[in-house]
Amino acid sequence: MSPRSGYTLPVFACAAAIAALRYLRQPQALVSVEVDLLEPSQTVDILIEQVAGLRADAAIAITRSDPGDNLDLTRDTPVWAMVEWGKDEQTEPILLLGGEGIGRHQVDDQPAIYSYAKRLLLHNLERWLEPEEKVRVTLILPEGRSLAQRTSNAAFGVVEGLSLLGTSGISQPLSAPGQLESYREDLKQKGSAFDGLVFCIGENGLDLVKQMGVDSARLVKTANWLGPLLVEAGMQGVKSILLFGYHGKLIKLAGGIFHTHHHVADGRMEILTAYCAKEGLSTPDLQTIFASPTAEDGLKYLRKLDAETGSDWVERVYGAIAETIDQRSQAYIHTHSDRTVRIGTVLFDRSRQVLVKSKNGAALLEQLLLG
Incomplete structure (x- = not known):
């Protein structure tokens, strides 16, 4: 039986917001309620667990996350959305706010609601608004703060909760037995269309490289299956x-570790x-460095040395x-496929x-950005 896909967290947040607005x-x-996923282009029905009015100008709705056959820590977590009519001073039709359990960026204290989630919410809510109407949407993950302690969010500067992150509405069964085969099929399709591809382990890499202007049709999500997919x-x-990836993950390849899940091997x-x-x-x-809790902490220490002494340890x-x-990735491919x-x-x-960019990395990225 093929593993069952589900939906990403932004989809459930959007469904709750739609339900609350309709109730309001x-x-x-x-x-x-129906949600237009945008990515991919399809409309799906998302179950609403509860919906109620809070006062004459506010309502709240609750959905529950279902990521499909995936070992996702957000499974069954409640997702709330409170929708209120906007005030006169509000400039935009839809104001998105992060409530309890939605992470915040340490740099600017903004809620960790990323581009796909924003597009999804704005697109789906706009069709329920009359001209000149305005709403405030507060997204809430009651269990977000505790769940975030089991993620790497802090490594990306997100604190106090989970991110509404993703590039698609579909949650593929990343850790189910059929994952590798589905990734291979995706790779075969893209490999037949392009000579050059971009491998990203997770959503942060995919989101960032798309923002930089790389054609999304060339992007291959690998999860932790880097070795087999190479x-x-x-x-x-x-x-x-x-x-293209977070240094705390890809550093494993420099040590010859080509399955990057921490249950298989760490050694960072x-x-x-x-x-x-x-x-x-x-x-x-x-x-x-060796006693540092994470690779990010090790990087911070090297940056501190550079700042204090004028050295270039980070670059070196x-x-x-x-x-x-x-070098190791090229050798790994040649060893197992006799290809270069x-x-x-x-x-x-x-x-x-x-x-940092390797010499090849800088050249390939420039080619990709030039199209």
Whole structure:
């Protein structure tokens, strides 16, 4: 039996907002609402658990997350949306706010509601508004704060809750047994259309590289199946691959680890420490790096050294890591498929800023942006 797909968290937030707005307009019992997913282009019915009026100008609705056959920690978590009529001073027709359990960016304190979620909500709510009407939509994840402690959100500068992140409304069964085969099929289709592809482990990479202007048709989501998909790309005759990802994940490839799930292998701090030693970092500093809780903390320490001493440890260490990722990935493909594929690497940090590009990575990214 094929694994069952579900829907991403923004879809349930959108469904709750639609139900609350419809109730605000006309109190009614709602079992489900239709949501236009935009990505992909289809309309689906999402169950509504509860909907009620709070006062004459406000209503609230509740849905429950269903990510399908996926080991997703948001499974069955309630998703609330409170909709209120907007005030005169409100400039936009729909104002999106993050309530309890919606994460906030440390940099600017804005709610972690990303581009797809915003487009989804605005598109679906606009059709229920009359001209000149305005609404305030507050999204709430009652369990978001506690669930966020089990995610890597903090590594990307998101605190106090979960992100409404995603590039599609469909939640593919990423950790189900059929995942790799479905990813291979996607890779085959894209490999037949393009000589050069971009591999991204997760949604942060996919979202960021699209914002930079790379054609989404070239993007391949790999989850933690980097090794098998690199080999598959070689077998399919792909000429080049840009590995675009968070340094705390892709650093594993520099240590020869090609299945990146932490249950299989970790070694991130060991790998980072080894490359620091190779570049000549002092023993006390190596001990600090090795004892760092996360790769992001190790990067922070190197940046601190650079700021204090005018050194260039970040560039040297991560430059060496990126070049090694290229070399090891190319060798891995050749070993397992007898094919030669040009690999380039771009690593970004928790602020979703590009940290380093290998020589191949810079060249491939430039080609992709030029079209």
